[in-house]
Amino acid sequence: MITGVAGLIGRSLARLYLERGERVTGVDAAADAARRLPPDIARAAHFSFLNEDVLTGGRWREAAAGADLVLHLAANSDIQRSFEAPDLDLRQGFLSTQSVLEAMRAGRARRLGFASSSAVYGEPTLFPTPEEYGPLLPLSLYGAAKLASEALISAYAHGYGFTACLFRPANVVGGEATHGVVFDFVRALRRDPRRLRILGDGRQSKPYLHASECAQGMAWALERATEGARAFNLTPADAIDVRRIADLVCRALGLEGVEYELTGGERGWPGDVPRVLLDPTRLARAGWSARLTSLQAVERAARELAEARPSASA
Amino acid sequence: MITGVAGLIGRSLARLYLERGERVTGVDAAADAARRLPPDIARAAHFSFLNEDVLTGGRWREAAAGADLVLHLAANSDIQRSFEAPDLDLRQGFLSTQSVLEAMRAGRARRLGFASSSAVYGEPTLFPTPEEYGPLLPLSLYGAAKLASEALISAYAHGYGFTACLFRPANVVGGEATHGVVFDFVRALRRDPRRLRILGDGRQSKPYLHASECAQGMAWALERATEGARAFNLTPADAIDVRRIADLVCRALGLEGVEYELTGGERGWPGDVPRVLLDPTRLARAGWSARLTSLQAVERAARELAEARPSASA
Numbered sequence: 028m029i030t031g032v033a034g035l036i037g038r039s040l041a042r043l044y045l046e047r048g049e050r051v052t053g054v055d056a057a058a059d060a061a062r063r064l065p066p067d068i069a070r071a072a073h074f075s076f077l078n079e080d081v082l083t084g085g086r087w088r089e090a091a092a093g094a095d096l097v098l099h100l101a102a103n104s105d106i107q108r109s110f111e112a113p114d115l116d117l118r119q120g121f122l123s124t125q126s127v128l129e130a131m132r133a134g135r136a137r138r139l140g141f142a143s144s145s146a147v148y149g150e151p152t153l154f155p156t157p158e159e160y161g162p163l164l165p166l167s168l169y170g171a172a173k174l175a176s177e178a179l180i181s182a183y184a185h186g187y188g189f190t191a192c193l194f195r196p197a198n199v200v201g202g203e204a205t206h207g208v209v210f211d212f213v214r215a216l217r218r219d220p221r222r223l224r225i226l227g228d229g230r231q232s233k234p235y236l237h238a239s240e241c242a243q244g245m246a247w248a249l250e251r252a253t254e255g256a257r258a259f260n261l262t263p264a265d266a267i268d269v270r271r272i273a274d275l276v277c278r279a280l281g282l283e284g285v286e287y288e289l290t291g292g293e294r295g296w297p298g299d300v301p302r303v304l305l306d307p308t309r310l311a312r313a314g315w316s317a318r319l320t321s322l323q324a325v326e327r328a329a330r331e332l333a334e335a336r337p338s339a340s341a
Numbered sequence: 342m343i344t345g346v347a348g349l350i351g352r353s354l355a356r357l358y359l360e361r362g363e364r365v366t367g368v369d370a371a372a373d374a375a376r377r378l379p380p381d382i383a384r385a386a387h388f389s390f391l392n393e394d395v396l397t398g399g400r401w402r403e404a405a406a407g408a409d410l411v412l413h414l415a416a417n418s419d420i421q422r423s424f425e426a427p428d429l430d431l432r433q434g435f436l437s438t439q440s441v442l443e444a445m446r447a448g449r450a451r452r453l454g455f456a457s458s459s460a461v462y463g464e465p466t467l468f469p470t471p472e473e474y475g476p477l478l479p480l481s482l483y484g485a486a487k488l489a490s491e492a493l494i495s496a497y498a499h500g501y502g503f504t505a506c507l508f509r510p511a512n513v514v515g516g517e518a519t520h521g522v523v524f525d526f527v528r529a530l531r532r533d534p535r536r537l538r539i540l541g542d543g544r545q546s547k548p549y550l551h552a553s554e555c556a557q558g559m560a561w562a563l564e565r566a567t568e569g570a571r572a573f574n575l576t577p578a579d580a581i582d583v584r585r586i587a588d589l590v591c592r593a594l595g596l597e598g599v600e601y602e603l604t605g606g607e608r609g610w611p612g613d614v615p616r617v618l619l620d621p622t623r624l625a626r627a628g629w630s631a632r633l634t635s636l637q638a639v640e641r642a643a644r645e646l647a648e649a650r651p652s653a654s655a
């Protein structure tokens with residue numbers, strides 16, 4: 028079972044497990060989720076879809092209770108405005124996790140993959156940041172909800188015998204993105220190809236992971252997981268800054284001479300972490316590494332987004 | 342304002358701030374909280390009491406909104422049975438914190454002291470454990486709720502300009518305890534002075550802090566806190582094991598030849614952490630250290646409990 032299946036990571040994971048011949052039940056709360064699901068997933072023989080919110084719906088509970096593996100990806104994706112409506116991350120980022128855990132506990136499901144975030148590290152002082160880094164003082168309500176979820180999953184793992192991977196991915200990019208910096212830049216440049224508004228000073232530097240690789244890394248770790256909860260950075264070894272991403276997106280769209288309008292300041296928004304560099308060693312030791320660098324991942328995502336037919340909202 | 346004011350730490354903090362001439366509003370959800378409050382606090386001129394739950398009540402919000410300092414101590418204290426009713430820690434340990442933070446945000450209150458726990462460390466591999474220790478994988482729902490609360494407080498600190506101390510105290514003991522190993526042993530030995538049931542193998546080793554010192558340490562850190570969230574171990578430098586505590590309690594009660602019945606196993610209960618030793622360096626550098634060792638703190642608490650008139654429930 029996959030929650031948040033209509034999102035970028037959800038689609039890649041659904042595709043990966045369907046290609047392996049697994050049955051996949053996808054759950055997504057977005058009103059347009061069924062329409063947004065790509066046909067190769069939506070029409071797959073072993074795929075079924077429930078348009079429900081894990082906080083309010085009921086049918087997904089049965090699927091969760093009997094699932095060999097639950098991948099919980101559903102969350103609030105509007106990170107930038109979360110301080111205006113703190114209830115969003117509380118409900119969609121944390122209480123949704125609690126709801127999924129309770130449904131699993133009520134049934135026989137004991138294997139969980141959770142999409143956490145490098146936002147749990149807050150503003151680290153150690154680069155690249157390993158999974159053992161502390162203190163964990165998140166700057167955003169998004170990061171707080173992710174760390175709170177990790178904490179709850181860890182206790183469920185110990186108390187109820189769960190096997191859980193807590194994934195802390197780099198920024199995930201890809202042609203099927205629904206938000207994020209690469210998606211935002213492509214959309215903005217399609218509206219106005221002469222200028223591009225960049226949040227912050229453009230020097231925020233972060234690692235980027237292609238969605239297809241993200242799904243592969245998650246599946247790899249989950250196959251090898253043993254009882255208990257364990258955190259995994261999912262990341263290339265490098266990072267690139269926002270101006271470089273703007274350059275790559277402009278090139279993918281065939282644009283030249285675009286004027287960058289920097290809003291200024293170290294952070295793109297309140298709770299933004301200006302420097303992220305994650306240590307990929309733990310998962311590398313288990314045998315998996317991202318093949319694309321951050322630059323290659325962004326380049327590929329920008330190309331995919333540039334080639335995609337602009338959707339109605341773009 | 343102090344939530345959980347009828348508890349052991351709550352009373353010590355109320356006393357400390359009342360003695361300094363501060364106005365204190367105490368909040369406690371327990372039905373018998375008003376009766377349980379010691380007269381020196383209950384009758385103090387600058388003390389007012391609200392018998393409310395911060396999840397359901399409304400009057401405390403006004404006090405929180407205008408408070409110079411909020412001390413949030415209210416939580417589920419029945420740690421041993423929390424896996425039987427996971428809702429308890431979720432509500433009383435985490436959602437109560439969220440409720441307090443929202444009440445503060447709605448008003449002008451921006452200074453918070455939070456009673457977290459060494460349970461956030463899970464089962465650490467580094468002793469003594471410093472505040473920077475990671476990964477944070479709590480074993481109990483109690484610990485999970487504390488870490489989840491820390492995460493949320495950290496994001497509020499960044500997003501809304503809070504100044505917050507996240508206190509991770511040793512096991513707090515004292516003559517006014519309402520639960521905990523020293524309290525439980527005194528009560529059990531008053532019922533049957535010939536034998537004592539000890540959970541686990543009796544070798545679980547933890548640090549113990551007297552409530553009066555706990556309150557002093559908290560006040561010390563809060564006076565010196567600057568904007569943002571910071572974690573502080575509150576602990577003596579040493580630890581003692583459960584058998585030794587049993588010996589000290591027997592001696593305080595004047596008992597000899599008590600037969601110890603060990604229930605066996607490394608943990609006292611599911612989620613119990615068999616070895617805890619916390620690094621007191623951070624707060625020591627700020628100028629505060631516990632004067633009593635763990636042994637002295639337990640000795641004093643056992644004496645105080647032995648001298649106290651047994652309450653109706655004992």
